[in-house]
Amino acid sequence: MLLVAHANPDAPGAFEGARHNLESPQMGPLSHYRALAVLAEDDAGRPVGALMGGAPLWLFEHPGIDDDVVLEELVARIGIISAVAVDPNHRGQGVGAGLIRHAIRRFTRAGYGLLTLNYKAKLESYYQGLGFSTMNELNVHLSSGRILGQTWGDTQVAARALDRYTDLASVPGLASPVVSGIVPGSRVPRNAHFDGERLRH
Numbered sequence: 001m002l003l004v005a006h007a008n009p010d011a012p013g014a015f016e017g018a019r020h021n022l023e024s025p026q027m028g029p030l031s032h033y034r035a036l037a038v039l040a041e042d043d044a045g046r047p048v049g050a051l052m053g054g055a056p057l058w059l060f061e062h063p064g065i066d067d068d069v070v071l072e073e074l075v076a077r078i079g080i081i082s083a084v085a086v087d088p089n090h091r092g093q094g095v096g097a098g099l100i101r102h103a104i105r106r107f108t109r110a111g112y113g114l115l116t117l118n119y120k121a122k123l124e125s126y127y128q129g130l131g132f133s134t135m136n137e138l139n140v141h142l143s144s145g146r147i148l149g150q151t152w153g154d155t156q157v158a159a160r161a162l163d164r165y166t167d168l169a170s171v172p173g174l175a176s177p178v179v180s181g182i183v184p185g186s187r188v189p190r191n192a193h194f195d196g197e198r199l200r201h
């Protein structure tokens with residue numbers, strides 16, 4: 001938890017809520033059910049980096065999800081890295097990249113289709129180098145043209161498709177790409193456009 005606090009030096013207590021995840025049973029699909037906690041250690045076994053992830057909390061509050069079955073499907077398919085931090089004396093040695101690559105493998109093996117994270121502008125090229133696309137808004141196609149859109153006031157969002165069903169599609173009428181194929185029946189047709197309300201094709 002001391003390492004994780006480095007992920008947001010302006011608000012060191014911002015991740016205290018994640019303590020709760022560590023109390024969850026240590027069982028799949030991630031390290032603590034639907035939460036992931038990863039620690040990087042040096043050769044002597046001292047912790048030098050930490051990563052926390054799991055279910056994106058915004059999904060639980062989104063007014064566009066009014067159905068528990070859809071919520072459950074999305075929580076099983078969209079993961080988030082909520083914090084990653086490396087001890088200041090061990091930065092620039094690949095520890096952060098190693099933690100993120102490990103998280104990508106864990107979420108992929110657990111059947112997730114999309115891994116997301118929120119970042120501040122200066123880390124854009126860092127996450128792009130790790131295979132993430134960066135955007136202002138996360139748009140997820142649910143089915144029948146319905147789009148779930150989410151923005152964050154102070155941060156941008158990075159997303160990476162994890163399986164062959166999931167894709168980030170450019171759609172005329174929307175400035176940010178649309179996540180295609182995250183739940184059954186949600187593949188975005190090739191000729192789709194957004195009419196201001198839903199996808200049409």
Ligand SMILES: CC(C)(COP(=O)(O)OP(=O)(O)OC[C@H]1O[C@@H](n2cnc3c(N)ncnc32)[C@H](O)[C@@H]1OP(=O)(O)O)[C@@H](O)C(=O)NCCC(=O)NCCS
Nearest residue numbers: 006007083084085086091092093094095096097122123126
């Ligand atoms: C961001 C952070 C996790 C990166 O971890 P790290 O172990 O220092 O980074 P890595 O050694 O894995 O860097 C891998 C590559 O990214 C590059 N990189 C590192 N920090 C970067 C940055 N701020 N911007 C762009 N590129 C960066 C490195 O040069 C390296 O490139 P190379 O492989 O071509 O040499 C770490 O700097 C940190 O803890 N920062 C404070 C907390 C934070 O900002 N967390 C993210 C918000 S949740």
